[in-house]
Amino acid sequence: MTPDSAHVPVLIAGGGPAGLATALELAHHGVASLVVEPREEVSWLRPRAKTTSARTMELFRRWGLAARVRERAALPVSWSDEAVFTTGLLGREITRFRGCFGLDLTGDDRAAEAGQQIGQPAVEQVLREAVAASPHAELRTGWSLTGLAEDAGGVTATLAGPGGAVREVRAGYLVGADGAWSTVRDAIGVSYEGSADERPNFNIVFRAPGLAGRVPHGPAVHYWVLHPDRPGLVGRLDLDDLWWCIAQGVTQQEGEADPLRLVRALVGGDVDAEIVATDPWKAKMLLAQRYGTARVFLAGDAAHLNPPWGGHGFNTGIGDAVNLGWKLAAVLSGWAPPALLDSYEAERRPVAARTIAEAARNMATLAPELADPRLTGTDTEFAAARPAVARAVQETKDAEFHSLDLVLGYTYHGTPLVTGPAGGRLAHRWLAPGDSLFDHLGRGFTLTGDLDRPEAEEFVKAAAAEGVPLELFHHPPAGLALVRPDQHVAWTAAGDGPADPREILRRAVGHP
Ligand SMILES: Cc1cc2nc3c(=O)[nH]c(=O)nc-3n(C[C@H](O)[C@H](O)[C@H](O)COP(=O)(O)OP(=O)(O)OC[C@H]3O[C@@H](n4cnc5c(N)ncnc54)[C@H](O)[C@@H]3O)c2cc1C
Known part of the structure; x- marks a missing residue:
């Protein structure tokens, strides 16, 4: 049954990955929810997260969605699990990592699913379709939450919709999955604590027919460019002609002035490219002081922001959604006391803190720090510089590509729900x-x-x-x-x- 628009057990503000996943977890337990989301369509031109972790894929498998996510991924998981460090996409290879991001786990006893490279909009589209197909969840696009009032019995939320429409919805619980600028977080008086990295980054999506055939390094999910003048990363979005790149240390103004020049610099050669989209950003290390109140909870980016290095951002939000979703379902179904909800913050906030710390460590050494001017010199200069740079890359970047200790190994050990030394994910086989x-x-x-x-x-x-x-x-x-x-x-x-x-x-x- 579709939830009544005027009263829902759970209202979810935000239909990004965290909000849609919360609705799906509730639906998995037969609990109804309404998701309100201003964007009519997913943002196809802003791919943002590209790494779906092995753990997130296991959680998708739990909802019967893992196979669909893989079908929609433009890069099959068997295509590559490597990251190559180069002097340019068409330049010299310095070193490489294999088995990155859990992409090599297919059939491995350690996980029920390997990771998957897939653009965030494609994941969101699969999640939207699953919500639409669910008898328990509803996604209402074109609507935003603008205010809320919480009392002992529930939450009254004010929603704004198309054409200036305003509506009130009464909910038992409210989940603020409304992203970094969360209205819900502000409304309950919670702030982020932490810091930002001031170095600017500039993302570009571009179409470059024929470029793939010129790359001398073989398939890789990341090509890091350790060029002293133009450091960054390049990668494919599909097996046709669509690519992404991140120019590091480039401001929005510089980037927008001539994005094609940046693409050519990272490619390291002349290339005809159509600029499809640009997206400037800075890395942030922010954690909400609290994860909610008695009836209002924060999930995903609304609760935490981490630098993208290591690919944890959206995956942490899926973990939040599952943790919060089953607990809300248990309380609403009457087999757990409301005190269960206190454990959401106790369990998930430390995971976010650890993720932020690990992503910040990954960020400490990026392409600009690793680039050596001799890498772009003569063959002799390159040969002289390469061993030390390769060693530095292997020493400083390994944890970024091989983080199963965090991805599969985070635990809720020591929280009140767990007895004895338990708390980890059940060992898979x-x-x-x-x-x-x-x-x-x-x-x-x-x-x-x-x-x-x-x-x-x-x-x-x-x-x-x-x-x-x-x-x-x-x-x-x-x-x-x-x-x-x-x-x-x-x-x-x-x-x-x-x-x-x-x-x-x-x-x-x-x-x-
Ligand atoms: C440039 C960039 C690159 C990134 N790259 C990576 C990466 O490589 N890997 C990675 O893991 N992560 C990356 N991220 C982070 C990743 O995109 C986020 O972690 C992820 O989107 C968080 O999901 P979310 O659902 O919590 O929030 P969002 O995706 O921000 O979703 C929040 C939703 O809430 C909606 N909303 C906002 N206000 C309201 C309101 N008042 N009422 C209702 N709805 C509202 C928004 O429209 C939005 O759909 C990147 C982020 C950026 C900005």
Whole structure:
């Protein structure tokens, strides 16, 4: 049933990746939501995020969307998992990384999905279509949230729509997924804390027929250009003629004055290119002081901004959406107390802080810092400079391309919901080709591992008594584990926490 326009369980301001993902997570649990979004169409000309992490792909798989995202990606995951450091797209190679961004994880036991290179608008389009197809979620484009009033029973939001229309919507909960300039964040009196990097960057999307055939380095998802005069990055948006590049240290004014000159400098040769779009930006390291109130929550860029190096920005927002979505669904469905919602900030804010710190470390050494004037000199000068530059690149940039410790390894260890040493994502394995352990987890909680252990029966009884949805998946010889709806482990028999299943389950759903 489509939610009533005047009263919805959850209102979501913002239909970017975080807002649409929140609606899909709620729908996954059968909870209705309304997403309001001013943009009628996704912004095809502003590709922005291009890295969908292995973890985000696993979460998309959970909603049945991973295959569709891969179908829509213009660069197949098998096309390349490499990043090449060069003196120019058509220039000399300095060094390269393989297995970047988890793109090499297809069929690997570590993850149910490999990462995927895909432009943000294509991801948003898949998410929009999934919301449109859902019986529980509605996306209303052309509408923005302009104000809100929160009381003990819910939130009254004021919306502005086409032709000056104004409407009030009453919601049980409001999610502010309305991006960096969040109206919701301002309305609840929360500020970002942190800093910005003052160095300007200038993104260009360009079309250059025939350019791909001239590139001497083979397929790569990033071509870094360590040219002292014009450092930056270049990459393909599709296997036709569409490319993106980032000119580092270039102001909006400089960039817009002659974008074709910048493209030619990064390519390192003459090229006929049509400029399709430009996008100036500066990196920011900002974290909301708080993630919300009793009934209003911030998700995605509204809660945190990090430099794009490492490709974490939008992926962190999908993680927020899943964490917040299952908790709102649990509270609205009556099997968890409202106190569960306090754990959203306790679990997700530290992940954002760690992500910001890691992205800032990646930003400490960019193309301008790595460029050496001898790289563009004679062959002899290049040969003399190359080993040291290659070593510096490998030392300073490896973590940017190989960050599975963060992407798959972030934990909620130590938060009140988790008992003992648990808190990480359930260790993945393939049961058969294409048959992921994660495909056997329920939408609510799952008890998995060796169900012949004596605690198993106690968990089943506790879940029935508490009304918590619990599914069972017998998977010996793995130790018994209680897995949350978000695939994180709430308790494992290997830990030495309290062994009273009812207490463990009650704690996992937010009872003090
Ligand atoms: C130039 C640039 C390059 C980037 N490159 C990368 C990258 O390479 N990798 C990466 O991971 N990330 C990158 N990012 C970051 C990435 O784009 C964001 O992290 C991501 O878009 C965040 O998603 P979101 O849904 O939280 O916010 P947004 O995508 O900002 O979505 C917020 C939505 O809210 C809507 N909205 C705004 N105000 C209101 C309102 N009052 N009411 C209702 N709706 C409202 C907006 O229209 C928008 O659709 C880049 C960002 C920029 C600016």
